[in-house]
Amino acid sequence: MQKQQLTVVVRVRPLNSAEKARKAFQCVFPLDKKRVLLVDPEKFENNILRQNRQHERKFEFDATFGAVSNQEDVHETTTGPIIDSVVQGFNATVFAYGATGSGKTFTMIGTKERPGLMTLMTKALYEKLDGQYQVLLSYMEIYNEIIRDLLNPTGGDLELLEDERGNIRVPGLSSVKAPNLSRIMQILQEGNLRRTQEATMANKTSSRSHALLQVMIVKNQSLHSKLFMIDLAGSERASNTQNRGIRLKEGAAINRSLLALGNVINSLASKTTKYVNYRDSKLTRLLKDSLGGTAKTCMIAHVTPSSSNFEETYNTLMYASRAMNITNKPVRNRPASADxxxxxxxxxxxxxxxxxxxxxxxxxxxxxxxxxxxxxxxxxxxxxxxxxxxxxxxxxxxxxxxxxxxxxxxxxxxxxxxxxxxxxxxxxxxxxxxxxxxxxxxxxxxxxxxxxxxxxxxxxxxxxxxxxxxxxxxxxxxxxxxxxxxxxxxxxxxxxxxxxxxxxxxxxxxxxxxxxxxxxxxxxxxxxxxxxxxxxxxxxxxxxxxxxxxxxxxxxxxxxxxxxxxxxxxxxxxxxxxxxxxxxxxxxxxxxxxxxxxxxxxxxxxxxxxxxxxxxxxxxxxxxxxxxxxxxxxxxxxxxxxxxxxxxxxxxxxxxxxxxxxxxxxxxxxxxxxxxx
Ligand SMILES: Nc1ncnc2c1ncn2[C@@H]1O[C@H](COP(=O)(O)OP(=O)(O)OP(=O)(O)O)[C@@H](O)[C@H]1O
Structure with a gap:
């Protein structure tokens, strides 16, 4: 069993008009295909007391995508090779991480004109699988620590169960046969419409839940491999979003699960910590196999280039570089002949x-x-x-x-x-x-x-x-x-x-x-x-x-x-x-x-x-x-x-x-x- 590090890439979205109107300026600069430079806006403030502080920091990842990169660029470099592994029988996970409004949903789901990774990856999968495989889709969201089936809205709240082998399952989660690409697109659209989204000060279409698309590939009636594509809800600071009431409570739940995720990443990346606590949130329990487990995993960290989001960007880049130390031990699933x-x-x-x-x-x-x-x-x-x-x-x-x-x-x-x-x-x-x-x-x-x-x-x-x-x-x-x-x-x-x-x-x-x-x-x-x-x-x-x-x-x-x-x-x-x-x-x-x-x-x-x-x-x-x-x-x-x-x-x-x-x-x-x- 060979150890393999998590693939970690960073995507920097373009500065948007609201940020420009606020006179925010660019503080993140992709330097080349791998490195990114973060400049502290304080550098331009002429603050004598902080003159000696380090105001610039370079980070290196497996790949870096700037404002000019399109969806296909991201797919070809990062998720394309993952599809090959899934076809070979490995489980894999791709998840989008980042602050609210940083572009996670854009990358994972995309728009009609610019479809995101969920579409591009399933499309690539279809092109590589022949008729002996069957594809099943499940789509769920975790909202305020409650799991809902996005393909069966009347399904009520779902629970997580761990079987005796430690596998996490969501009993009652529907899985839908997806015999062709157009059916997949239809399923995704239906699911996305049901996802909990609200306008916040930080993002007009803020996803308030974590969305998890699971593609199961079945051969001879047994699981050949499983692909998780996850659009996480954004981490947010209450002050930035000016959230009140329900939005604030949501924010707390979102941040709690992301905090649990951060803790898992810290423990896994640390050379000294032996115990990894996955149990603090449903998200981390579901991601157990993807982080430090047997799946091939790719994290796409998202940042805005805006000086007004410097702190979130710094935190995201720090998390992402810590995540680069996580190693998984990818294991191919047993061959389709169940025995x-x-x-x-x-x-x-x-x-x-x-x-x-x-x-x-x-x-x-x-x-x-x-x-x-x-x-x-x-x-x-x-x-x-x-x-x-x-x-x-x-x-x-x-x-x-x-x-x-x-x-x-x-x-x-x-x-x-x-x-x-x-x-x-x-x-x-x-x-x-x-x-x-x-x-x-x-x-x-x-x-x-x-x-x-x-x-x-x-x-x-x-x-x-x-x-x-x-x-x-x-x-x-x-x-x-x-x-x-x-x-x-x-x-x-x-x-x-x-x-x-x-x-x-x-x-x-x-x-x-x-x-x-x-x-x-x-x-x-x-x-x-x-x-x-x-x-x-x-x-x-x-x-x-x-x-x-x-x-x-x-x-x-x-x-x-x-x-x-x-x-x-x-x-x-x-x-x-x-x-x-x-x-x-x-x-x-x-x-x-x-x-x-x-x-x-x-x-x-x-x-x-x-x-x-x-x-x-x-x-x-x-x-x-x-x-x-x-x-x-x-x-x-x-x-x-x-x-x-x-x-x-x-x-x-x-x-x-x-x-x-x-x-x-x-x-x-x-x-x-x-x-x-
Ligand atoms: N690479 C990009 N190119 C062009 N526009 C982008 C890009 N990334 C994001 N955007 C735009 O920025 C806005 C915020 O993006 P998005 O909703 O994807 O953020 P998010 O990280 O999913 O936020 P939240 O966590 O609040 O759901 C959207 O209007 C989106 O279209």
């Missing part, structure tokens, strides 16, 4: 088998290896070769090699068997993909139907845009399920036929096998086909478990939120208006939790998708088969139910079923804000 170890083992078996098959097809070779002379035999009665094996008969003096029908037929059957096994493997993989998609659709449909039913019960004839959208989505999902069901029938039919043919070939090969080696070859080939089928079954099992885990994670996040609200309600120190608002929020979360959990409770219906023609793992060893495992998991889930809060006290329903009855749903009907599912 490299298994694949290697299979290759070893294949190789071994290949050599045995090669040897067994040459009778002379076999005979020679057994220290026996070659035999002559009947060409017309292949079976007699195995029955009356010449190996037990008296050796004949002939050196002619028998490549008669017996030998060649065995070879032909063996080749047919291998081709068939390969075909069966592909069919099983197809079946697995169909099952997985259907499983996920069914889970989503269960939640959707329950929400629609509850809405209709509570609101009768009243229509609602979100409910109508849910209905339309549900309709599309049902159509897709019918398609999948047809596909599954076809694949299963082909699989059954293939299995019949395979067992026919197997018994013919067994009866033709004349030697121990040939018998061994048949055994190995059958074993290999079995292992392939079991492997797919295991992967399928894992994928379904992954879907369940994701849903469970989101449910847990909702439960945590519920606890927070419940605590505040029980605490009771609320005026009437706040209590009412909180109670409504409480009901919404309770609803979300309920609808999200429903598919897990109904797992028996959905699991049928996974059981067809995929062999059950360890079934004959009396270990728990998948259905049982899932059933017991669903049993546990169905025991979870949230209490009702009345007058500031928690009341648990008398039975677990109680909380999920229609009555309960009517008690806490689906509100105007529909729960995300």
């Amino acid at each position: 490299q170890v298994y694949a290697e083992a299979m290759n070893a078996i294949r190789k071994e088998m290949g050599s045995q098959i090669k040897n067994s097809s040459s009778i002379s070779g076999l005979a020679a290896r057994n220290g026996l002379p070659e035999r002559t035999g009947s060409r017309s009665r292949p079976k007699s070769i195995s029955r009356n094996s010449s190996l037990t008969r008296a050796p004949a003096a002939s050196t002619t090699i028998d490549r008669g029908r017996g030998g060649s037929l065995f070879t032909q059957l063996k080749e047919q068997y291998m081709t068939l096994s390969d075909k069966q493997r592909k069919l099983r993989e197809k079946l697995m993909a169909i099952n997985q998609e259907a499983y996920s659709l069914e889970m989503s449909l269960i939640s959707k139907n329950a929400i629609i039913n509850a809405w209709e019960k509570a609101h009768q004839d009243k229509t609602n845009d979100s409910v109508e959208r849910l209905k339309q989505d549900g309709e599309l999902q049902r159509v897709r399920l019918v398609e999948l069901s047809d596909q599954r029938t076809k694949v299963e039919k082909a699989l059954r036929k293939g299995d019949e043919n395979a067992s026919g070939l197997e018994s013919r090969m067994r009866s033709l096998a004349a030697t121990n080696e040939q018998r061994e070859v048949v055994k190995l080939m059958v074993k290999m086909a079995e292992i392939e089928a079991q492997k797919i079954s295991a992967l399928s099992d894992l994928a379904i478990k992954g879907l369940i885990m994701d849903r469970t994670d989101t449910s847990i996040a909702k439960l945590q939120k519920y606890e927070l609200v419940a605590d505040r309600l029980i605490d009771g120190k609320l005026d009437e208006a706040d209590r009412k608002k909180l109670e409504e929020e409480y009901r919404l979360i309770k609803n979300q939790f309920h609808y999200h959990l429903l598919p897990l409770k109904n797992i028996q219906t959905t699991v049928s998708w996974n059981s067809m023609l995929l062999p059950k793992i360890n079934n004959n060893n009396n270990t728990i088969i998948m259905e049982e495992r899932l059933n017991s998991a669903s049993k546990k889930k169905s025991e979870i139910s949230l209490p009702i809060i009345a007058n500031g006290r928690e009341k648990y329903p008398t039975s677990s079923a109680e909380s999920t009855t229609d009555d309960d749903r009517v008690n806490s009907p689906v509100t105007e804000r529909l729960p995300n599912i």
Whole structure:
């Protein structure tokens, strides 16, 4: 694992008209492709007391871009090479850092006429990826330490979870398929419109949140690599922005997360500090892998050239030069075949088998290896070769090699068997993909139907845009399920036929096998086909478990939120208006939790998708088969139910079923804000 320093570049934007009107002048000068000169405006103030202070400072970075550099220049020099790494399977992060109004959003998002890095990078990625890759996009913002899904505005607040391997995940964050560049542009535009932006004194279109675009590249259903593109909110001084009220509170939250980021950068850059505290903000927790981790990371520091922003510029350049000392250890993700170890083992078996098959097809070779002379035999009665094996008969003096029908037929059957096994493997993989998609659709449909039913019960004839959208989505999902069901029938039919043919070939090969080696070859080939089928079954099992885990994670996040609200309600120190608002929020979360959990409770219906023609793992060893495992998991889930809060006290329903009855749903009907599912 090779260490690699963070790539740190600086972009200086042109002086703008407001700055010129304020009689501000340029105090930052790019000297060449790497160096930048910062001149303290005090130098021109003729202050005798400060005459001896150092007024100029040079900084050197991996690259420096001045006012004349355009978006393409920045991309080609800095982010272009990162795209190559992402294509090779490395995770990467590019983030824009700098004071408010310094040009971060311009660089990352850009304008219609001058698209920024998010567009240029995804475009470059598309040009380099071929059809075997799939691209998924997620777009979120962190606003006042709250994570929101920019692609699913009704999704509510999202939580961060750390799995047992230390990977940070955002359960419930939507990821959207981006089959082409125009879809990406559309997704980005939609997301950007939803981003929290406000005018401040320092910037007319100030981004008040950190925006994180995540591009996931998937190959053979596993993650190939991940690219984070981040437009951070600007660091700001309250005096500069003249912010009050909400803007001031936002500023404090923005600065808190940036302070946490600064602390992480300081700790990582320091040679003495051992402990790095990522936990102080959601931003730093999300960036854990990008700073000091296994990703390739590029920081684009932004400064204004204006003398009025000297202090911010100085701080940014100091941070940036400190960040140059950070080293990551980029690691390529595991190859797309989710089970490299298994694949290697299979290759070893294949190789071994290949050599045995090669040897067994040459009778002379076999005979020679057994220290026996070659035999002559009947060409017309292949079976007699195995029955009356010449190996037990008296050796004949002939050196002619028998490549008669017996030998060649065995070879032909063996080749047919291998081709068939390969075909069966592909069919099983197809079946697995169909099952997985259907499983996920069914889970989503269960939640959707329950929400629609509850809405209709509570609101009768009243229509609602979100409910109508849910209905339309549900309709599309049902159509897709019918398609999948047809596909599954076809694949299963082909699989059954293939299995019949395979067992026919197997018994013919067994009866033709004349030697121990040939018998061994048949055994190995059958074993290999079995292992392939079991492997797919295991992967399928894992994928379904992954879907369940994701849903469970989101449910847990909702439960945590519920606890927070419940605590505040029980605490009771609320005026009437706040209590009412909180109670409504409480009901919404309770609803979300309920609808999200429903598919897990109904797992028996959905699991049928996974059981067809995929062999059950360890079934004959009396270990728990998948259905049982899932059933017991669903049993546990169905025991979870949230209490009702009345007058500031928690009341648990008398039975677990109680909380999920229609009555309960009517008690806490689906509100105007529909729960995300
Ligand atoms: N390189 C550039 N060339 C021309 N105009 C630029 C450049 N960089 C920034 N600008 C302009 O400067 C203004 C402020 O830029 P921008 O909104 O990108 O700043 P920011 O750092 O994202 O601010 P905030 O943190 O407040 O969101 C915008 O009007 C933008 O168009």
